[in-house]
Amino acid sequence: MKTRQFWYPLPTRLIAQQPVDVRGTERMMVLHRDTCVLEHRHIADIVEYLDSKDLLVVNDTKVFPARLLGTWSDSPGAVEVLMVSPATDADSLDAEGGQRRIEDSASYQVTWSCMIGSGRPSREGQVAVFGPNRELAVELVQKLDGGMWLCTFRSARLLAELLDEFGHTPVPPYVHRDGTPEEEALDRERYQTIYARETGSVAAPTAGLHFTSEIFAALEAKGVKRTAVTLHVGPGTFRPVKCVEIEDHHMDYEAYTVTQEAADAINACKARGGRVVCVGSTSVRTLETVAAANGGKVVAAHGASNIFIYPPYKFAVTDAMLTNFHLPQSTLLMMVSALAGRERILSAYALAVRAEYRFFSYGDCMLIV
Secondary structure (H helix, E strand, C coil), X not given: CEHXXXXXXXXXXXXXXXXXXXXXXXXXXXXCCCCCCEEEEEHHHHHHHCCCCCEEEEECEEECCCEEEEEECCCCCEEEEEEEEECCCHHHECCCCCEEEEHHHCEEEEEEEEEEEECCCCCCCCEEEECCCCCEEEEEEEECHHHEEEEEEEECCCHHHHHHHHCECCCCCCCXXXXXXXXXXXXXXXXXXXXXXEEEECCCCHHHHXXXXXXXXXXXXXXXXXXXXXECCCHHHXXXXXXXXXXXXXXXXXXXXXXXXXXXXXXXXXXXXXXXEEECHHHHHHHHHHHHHCCCCCCCEEEEECCXXXXXXXXXXXXXXXXXXXXXXXXXXXXXXXXXXXXXXXXHHHHHHHCCCCECCCCCEEEEC
């Protein structure tokens, strides 16, 4: 299929720059695949569409302050570092896989794959410094594929502590920020699901941002079960499809984990004739990746997924999906088109534009049933 077949016009004013004032009050468009009926509801109404046989699958990954703003050590030139994933470098890890203390230099050291932004060309050996006291040093070690760099982080304190103090929440590029403390405080709270547990994402699984404890309580009262998988979301989720033919696009790898408990819950749901309702594209990709490697069955597993789901993909696990409204010509739009049909999705998006739904990460959502 052609990438241009997934384009639609979107006024920039509909791209949400802030979350709604109260979490759990977002609008929800409901798309019925069997009848093509569209409904305009709110996220709290999701309780009406699920029953005691169904299973809600969420992604419990946690966003961390992965964006660093600083300067080069040898000049006042600005540099930005986006931490993407920890490198598999045994020299930088302790016996339990944590950050290792380098005794001879009285510092901590760890290696990450990162994206670098700077006004000057990046080269091996360059060092950037961060924090009000320049206490975090980041050395560019090796250039990787896809514009990434292997970087060594050195500090006198734990990296997690420093990130909490002066790291920035990596909101998407279409969410514009001035860098104020008020904005950072808002994003730290709202660009995170209430059930986030496993730290490792540089982008939130945004369909989950709408849930509140009250909505979960209402679902539980109705007998709807819930389980969690983990997929750490990388910047590739925003990578545009530049190929003419969508089949030529390649997804970035992202680490995932499915526990035995989650696998058992999913298989039990299928056995009782219930629906597996995935919250967000990341939950879908995790389950479909595991199923594709295990004859259509979900088992306990961990690894890295680069599955690209687009029409006419046949879903092995996913029966229904809660998702936000996605960018034109994006892999996420292609995924929901595989689930509900391209023409049906584009028609629903046209209606969403006319009805002035809020789009993208901080926007409203769609339930596909």
